[in-house]
Amino acid sequence: MATHHPVICQESDMYIKQGIAERIAEVEDDLLRLSHEIHANPEQGFEEVKASAWLTDLLAGAGFSVEAGVCDLPTAFVASYGSGPLQVAFVAEYDALPGIGHACGHNVIAALSTGAAIAAARVADEAGLTVKVIGTPAQEVGGGKILMMQRGAFDGIHAAMMAHPAPLDVADVTTLAMSHFDVEHTGRESHASMFPENGLNALDGMTVAQTAIGLLRQQMRATDRVHGVIRHGGDAPHVTPHHITAEYMIRAQNLAELEQLEPRVHNCFQAGALASGTTVKIDRYHPAYAELRQDQALLALYRENAAANGRSFPHLDPELVRRAAGATDMGNVSHAIPSLHPAIGLDSFPAVPHQADFAAFGNTPVADRAVLQGAAALAGTAVDAATAADLRTRLLASAYTAQTAV
Numbered sequence: 001m002a003t004h005h006p007v008i009c010q011e012s013d014m015y016i017k018q019g020i021a022e023r024i025a026e027v028e029d030d031l032l033r034l035s036h037e038i039h040a041n042p043e044q045g046f047e048e049v050k051a052s053a054w055l056t057d058l059l060a061g062a063g064f065s066v067e068a069g070v071c072d073l074p075t076a077f078v079a080s081y082g083s084g085p086l087q088v089a090f091v092a093e094y095d096a097l098p099g100i101g102h103a104c105g106h107n108v109i110a111a112l113s114t115g116a117a118i119a120a121a122r123v124a125d126e127a128g129l130t131v132k133v134i135g136t137p138a139q140e141v142g143g144g145k146i147l148m149m150q151r152g153a154f155d156g157i158h159a160a161m162m163a164h165p166a167p168l169d170v171a172d173v174t175t176l177a178m179s180h181f182d183v184e185h186t187g188r189e190s191h192a193s194m195f196p197e198n199g200l201n202a203l204d205g206m207t208v209a210q211t212a213i214g215l216l217r218q219q220m221r222a223t224d225r226v227h228g229v230i231r232h233g234g235d236a237p238h239v240t241p242h243h244i245t246a247e248y249m250i251r252a253q254n255l256a257e258l259e260q261l262e263p264r265v266h267n268c269f270q271a272g273a274l275a276s277g278t279t280v281k282i283d284r285y286h287p288a289y290a291e292l293r294q295d296q297a298l299l300a301l302y303r304e305n306a307a308a309n310g311r312s313f314p315h316l317d318p319e320l321v322r323r324a325a326g327a328t329d330m331g332n333v334s335h336a337i338p339s340l341h342p343a344i345g346l347d348s349f350p351a352v353p354h355q356a357d358f359a360a361f362g363n364t365p366v367a368d369r370a371v372l373q374g375a376a377a378l379a380g381t382a383v384d385a386a387t388a389a390d391l392r393t394r395l396l397a398s399a400y401t402a403q404t405a406v
Contacts (some may be wrong), residue, residue: 090132
């Protein structure tokens with residue numbers, strides 16, 4: 001059977017890139033409206049009903065075949081265009097944070113990935129591509145991408161791409177491995193004044209645990225993180241706190257180091273239960289997030305395309321880049337599929353992600369430029385990957401199946 005090889009020459013590349021630019025210009029108003037609507041209507045993980053519908057409507061109107069509610073997740077979707085052998089997925093996130101809305105800029109991600117896919121679809125036949133948008137709910141709290149990988153939504157994908165808002169453009173970003181869990185301390189209530197000796201104070205158990213974690217930090221690596229909040233701290237000051245709940249995250253440089261750190265932190269909660277005579281239960285929210293592994297060949301192409309579309313990468317202290325590390329379930333994708341996940345800047349300093357001030361940048365002209373320029377850069381990267389013979393061959397040999405999920 002003959003294999004489709006796109007024509008590779010400077011003239012055809014210029015033609016293809018022109019087609020990308022023209023298509024983004026045609027849908028510019030729709031993309032920016034999408035970004036602004038999602039920003040104005042923040043929805044938390046697995047509840048992104050409006051955002052998911054707006055995305056799928058726009059993609060269906062652009063000629064994509066759309067499957068909504070895939071993987072038993074009502075707000076997840078897969079949209080497809082073209083029939084080329086190389087399958088490239090543009091990954092969309094669209095969940096918000098409680099209280100501070102789109103303070104991680106997922107409205108920009110959603111519009112940017114959608115624009116990249118629509119632009120790449122214009123030249124899919126010339127590049128030998130099948131273009132997909134994979135809509136992934138609950139990046140912040142639920143590991144939507146991991147669930148979708150396990151349930152087959154990424155099957156057949158050769159490369160996965162997205163760009164995440166940040167204060168500045170950074171190509172080779174760092175993320176940490178992360179586990180996310182609930183802690184429940186249970187004791188026994190009593191009148192805190194009349195019969196305090198009859199109570200088993202679950203809040204004391206949590207206090208001991210937090211103190212133990214604070215002491216553990218002396219033996220933690222510089223790249224380790226432990227942080228959390230108490231969700232329920234008691235019912236009344238004169239009732240011994242008998243049911244305490246908290247939500248915690250543990251982060252490490254990679255999955256191997258996370259596996260070493262996690263039981264030590266869990267032991268701190270067990271120590272609190274032992275000291276207070278209470279019991280403790282720890283439940284994971286989702287499988288651990290893996291550290292990000294960007295494909296360096298795709299990253300080099302992105303740098304070129306981003307620069308060609310008006311983006312610049314300031315020289316930054318590598319230690320600052322390493323330190324400014326969050327976590328993403330895109331890390332799990334990147335362990336199984338050649339992936340791209342650069343940061344695209346909103347010129348927001350001193351505002352940083354997960355601050356209300358950063359959310360305010362998400363519907364400004366600088367964010368709009370990030371949507372349009374980032375969409376063109378990702379689409380151009382996909383096309384360049386499809387028309388670079390060696391890279392195309394490598395990608396075609398790496399189709400994902402759910403059996404290899406991290």
